[in-house]
């Protein structure tokens with residue numbers, strides 16, 4: 001697939017992503033061996049990652065989704081997040097892994113962790129496709145991560161720019177004049 005002109009360069013190819021997800025999934029299956037795991041995806045960015053990850057797990061898996069919305073368009077960095085679509089089922093007593101597309105400032109993940117922790121799961125952790133630590137504002141414990149990325153705006157494999165590019169099979173860096181103000 002030829003990248004669209006807005007794409008500067010491919011950061012991780014389809015093959016690299018698949019291989020890394022297999023590795024991370026093996027670690028998760030090992031960690032939760034003998035138990036079942038509930039994966040909670042955050043709409044919409046984590047959908048592609050969650051489905052790819054779930055298929056590689058060798059333990060019993062349930063899935064559920066949370067929809068979040070930000071109070072303003074520029075809410076990244078503000079931490080002003082609310083749940084727009086709640087989980088279908090309770091998580092009390094379950095082993096839960098929150099599946100994220102990217103942890104950036106950490107504000108979204110922290111809010112979701114706090115919210116889910118209040119529902120008495122047996123355990124609660126984060127698994128993220130991408131981790132961008134240079135912009136972190138609050139520390140969040142990340143149990144599983146696939147890739148660390150530099151401070152550039154990325155799209156693909158679920159991540160969007162104005163709702164576009166989620167379907168790309170690779171993860172790519174946008175041209176510097178695109179993206180939410182990142183260099």
Ligand code: 5GP
Nearest residue numbers: 077102103104105106107108153154159160
């Ligand atoms: P945080 O609350 O950690 O700052 O931001 C998390 C959310 O911001 C992600 O779930 C994602 O929706 C969005 N985000 C942060 N960085 C990027 C990026 O480089 N590309 C895209 N497409 N979304 C991003």
